[in-house]
Amino acid sequence: MSYGTATFWIIIAAVSASFGALHGLLFADGPNTAGMIYGTCIGVLAIAYERGVFLAGYTERLRRLPTLAYFAAAEISLVLVIVVSMALTGLVLWTLGIVEKPLIGAVTPKLSTIPFALAMSAIIVSVLRVRDLIGGETFVNLILGRYHRPVREERVFLFLDLAGSTAYAERHGDIAAQELLTAVFSAIAEPVRRYRGQVDDYIGDQVIVSWPLARGVERARCVACVFAIRRALEADRDSWLARFGLVPELRAALHGGSVVTAEVGVDRHKIAYFGDVMNATARLEGLCRETRRAVLISEAVLSRLPVLPEGITAEALGSYQLRGRSETMAVHALADGRRPRIVGARAEVDADHRVAGQRYAAPRG
Known part of the structure; x- marks a missing residue:
């Protein structure tokens, strides 16, 4: 399963939606549609950024930095991607009438949400990097214990x-x-x-x-x-x-x-x-x-x-x-x-x- 296939992005969207539901369970009154949409959009955009679907030249330049500078810049960049993703998702949901908030409330991320989104994105990225390291099919076979x-x-x-x-x-x-x-x-x-x-x-x-x-x-x-x-x-x-x-x-x-x-x-x-x-x-x-x-x-x-x-x-x-x-x-x-x-x-x-x-x-x- 390559990063360009529909199956890959469907799986990423589904996992991200589940994290959105988990956020609602932990920090709100329970899972809801808006939270799952937020999770889906944030997760897909964060992984698309990390995989170089957009801003590929920028991420390539980051990798040339010294190790500590790279980690710091990469984390700051990922936080910015998450914040922008939240704002864009909130704008769309507010426009469609899915969230009953003022516009400023819909597009302004909650401070408690950013660390959660960053942690969940880090989990997905870490799993994908392990998958990159050993190969997608090998990764699945190791998880399933086939061999x-x-x-x-x-x-x-x-x-x-x-x-x-x-x-x-x-x-x-x-x-x-x-x-x-x-x-x-x-x-x-x-x-x-x-x-x-x-x-x-x-x-x-x-x-x-x-x-x-x-x-x-x-x-x-x-x-x-x-x-x-x-x-x-x-x-x-x-x-x-x-x-x-x-x-x-x-x-x-x-x-x-x-x-x-x-x-x-x-x-x-x-x-x-x-x-x-x-x-x-x-x-x-x-x-x-x-x-x-x-x-x-x-x-x-x-x-x-x-x-x-x-x-x-x-x-x-x-x-x-x-x-x-x-x-x-x-x-x-x-x-x-x-x-x-x-x-x-x-x-x-x-x-x-x-x-x-x-x-x-x-x-x-």
């Missing part, structure tokens, strides 16, 4: 790796490289949400995304997600060049199958996947370097897709025995037929296949 006991399930995995990140760090330093990774990871988030995937982990300059197998192959979501990410990066070419002097290139590998999923950890819990599928996907992503292909997919996943997304073509590369595996894997390269390949001349590709054959095994098939 307290190991579960075997079928999943599709997408491993994404930023090409050239080590060289960039050597030229510009680790801090600049981290800023680049942060920007790339942020750009990846929206396409992953759009195609109903979940980001499972960040490992250095690598991102691991997954889907339950049925969801990932339906409408070829896992493939569509890869190319949506690549197009999003290309669409912001000028911005990337101005900020970092390059347009990020991602190597991608798609593979899937049976894994064991379990909740692990004591002080810090996470949901982890175990099985050969994870190792095989990592090896497949490494094969991108050898084949000079940006996107590789295993036969195991490709054969389950009902159809490839429009404009995407698949090229069979043969079977490879990946490092650490006794069995071979049939591998295909995916490309956007509407764009030129990023690899060089065909001779370079053929030469690289020979290298791959020496390092792994000669392609079969």
